[in-house]
Amino acid sequence: MGTKLTSREKDYSKWYNEIVVHADLAENSAVRGCMVIKPYGYAIWEKMQAELDKMFKATGHENAYFPLFVPKSLFEAEEKNAEGFAKECAVVTHYRLKNDEDKPGKLKVDPNAKLEEELVVRPTSEAVIWNTYKSWIQSYRDLPILINQWANVVRWEMRTRLFLRTAEFLWQEGHTAHATEAEALEETKLMNQVYADFVQNYMAIPVIQGTKTASERFAGAQETYCIEALMQDGKALQAGTSHFLGQNFAKAFDVKYATAEGGLEYVWATSWGVSTRLIGALIMTHSDDNGLVLPPNLAPIQVVFVPIYKGAEQQAEIAACVEQMKAQLEEKGIRVKFDNRDKFKPGFKFNEYELKGVPLRVAIGPKDLEKGTVEVARRDTLTKTVVAQDALVEFITDQLETIQGDLFQKALAFRKNHITEVDDFESFKSVIEGKGGFVSAHWDGTAETEEAIKNETKATIRCIPLEAKKEAGHCVYSGKPSTQRVLFAKAY
């Protein structure tokens, strides 16, 4: 009965793809590398957006909207940024189609409608935004500018995977302008902290905050802060990044401000973003072989009622009882669904909501009606409890909070178990190949060593953790001296 997923042990990657499709989150589209985000998947994104948006506004940011297209001449202005994205740009070259004389009913690109200057579909918006900020900023009075944009972006990836890596994806990108380096750095860190808080408190995913090495930095950034999460298969996933851009974009677009003292200085910049990729992290952190497991704080449906009945009369009786409980729960702000569809059996529904990761399922049959009880099943632990109907609101309120906490603790325990300190390269390789997870090791700080390790093991430096203690040691690869450990892992 119902959909049986490939187990994680058998084929983790297949298991992931099956969950995405069978839990109705997303599917591939007719456009190479672009996905359709289905209503259930989009509802999770809406919850994430709502919470993040509140957090951005609470830290003084406003939303705005900038053009989808970046003229090539703007795109190439900040050279490192341009170089970083040039290889994966969708480019608009024409603005009209016309009838194809050779093929009736078909269209072709009109060669007479070639653009004078090609337009890049934004892979990120620094260029178009800094070109705009140029006219917004004259004096220190115009600073800071604290703006966020919710948008779609396009990066022409060759190998795509639903949510994790798609040619088009949805994201938010913050772009701020500041008078001083210190203020911009503070903003960079603040937004990385906001991401950490969101991912930990809403997504129940523990993250490590750190900075990227020069080779893993955002193209055009002077420093990239990040939050790194660990998936159940032992691979890391970069869940969000916050970039200190220095004066690179201000210089590329000639954005200066008059200081209070009468001087003229380049503006300091940050940018930061998270995307629909987070949904991939959500799936891979909590789900199991039965399907999706959602943390209550982001679940579109937190509680589903499934009636068990024979005949219309019983159905009506149960429905009346459920509607009452549902109303009580909704009054507490709990998101409830009552699945009273007659064309599907309870077993089918159980399977469906298990697959879709609804945190709590409440079953109620004729005997429950007699006894004034219901049966509540937890999705994460698959445990069942019989609860008195008049104690249900309290029980559920409590359980939702418990599940949220338990999911985080479980993921945290897994991660703790999967940070391995190693001091020699043989152990390094054996952990990366075997147990997986983060390897905490000394590194000599050179791009050469980083590259060599990557070539030999496919592991990259995920971050230089902010909270790592200073500790003298020797590089796990070169043996050269090092002052602190960094985190390596294979990554999504």
Next chain:
Amino acid sequence: MGTKLTSREKDYSKWYNEIVVHADLAENSAVRGCMVIKPYGYAIWEKMQAELDKMFKATGHENAYFPLFVPKSLFEAEEKNAEGFAKECAVVTHYRLKNDEDKPGKLKVDPNAKLEEELVVRPTSEAVIWNTYKSWIQSYRDLPILINQWANVVRWEMRTRLFLRTAEFLWQEGHTAHATEAEALEETKLMNQVYADFVQNYMAIPVIQGTKTASERFAGAQETYCIEALMQDGKALQAGTSHFLGQNFAKAFDVKYATAEGGLEYVWATSWGVSTRLIGALIMTHSDDNGLVLPPNLAPIQVVFVPIYKGAEQQAEIAACVEQMKAQLEEKGIRVKFDNRDKFKPGFKFNEYELKGVPLRVAIGPKDLEKGTVEVARRDTLTKTVVAQDALVEFITDQLETIQGDLFQKALAFRKNHITEVDDFESFKSVIEGKGGFVSAHWDGTAETEEAIKNETKATIRCIPLEAKKEAGHCVYSGKPSTQRVLFAKAY
């Protein structure tokens, strides 16, 4: 002092552009025809989105997200739709840039990265969505599908104007699939009614519901319902449309469903949308020569406090008093700003909030502090009232409601005054040329007459009103018999 706008009488079009820019709503970007929506303008759009989204969900719709790109072969599948949009399509032909050997530091399109099939940047999403629905719909059990998408779309318009007509704009597009013609028609009408309710109740803009003539219909629709509004310069503006698509897209994409009786039928479709164009309508309906006038239901700031003081001590005393009132208002859900910036004078602030259309401005100086009063100014009428501080919450709550109603009534009175019944073509022309507004006239129902009138007067048939009474008459142009009047106007 401050910005002085061109008056409406002098140059309506210039007045409009100046408001958009000086009220910080939007500005032109470096990309031809694309605008930057600035934070204050975007905040209005967010309010509109929030209300519409609630209304869509209350009528059973869910949000989802479909790809930005439409492969050419899908785009051309529904011929009328393709024909309608082919002339204004941005087309992606390449997926990579590379270094330009001739110009160091510059990039050029990589000729080796030409797409096998060109991608159209969506001007509307019927094609990509119906190609997706094909795999979602097998049986009557899969119907209806009630989906909405919030997205950006691109139509390569040659003459663009901020909000009213831009190459890229933001909108929502609903796309629904139904088992029967009757149900699809009902949906089409329902969503047009939702639009009418939203525009009248939140935007305070009266609209006339009607259907479009064949020549004004959406490309690919069998019937287009619309809401038509009237601007202060006597031109009409189509504020929203809801299309009954019949089985056109189901046939183009071969989408059939198994009926309960075992048959196989094509699916019935609707689509409906409103866009950032509505912000243009909002501006042009209510604003005056002093700037923007916003209806309280959509104003990002409903009440602004401006302190009038000399010296830090007075400023502190007034601030303490304002913070208390502000907290009381916010408790009632009122959106309040306290502009306590010391670097700007009260007069400058008065001008700024007048320009930005904040419905109520509360000024408070040292004498008010003594007397326990404040001075409240209404943006729409420019009238001022002295109010006791302890009566302020009630006064403001009441005033916001009054303003919302008054704005609608004023616009309604203007529109009533600008619907002119005419029965001969000379009068028709003189009204269109002189007074403007809607001309209610008999029409013989032919596209030829419609075209001839358009060529002679620039007036088009805005709609065949739903509520028009049946009335025998003769076409104002051809003299042929007609059964009801239709509404003509020059339009945006």
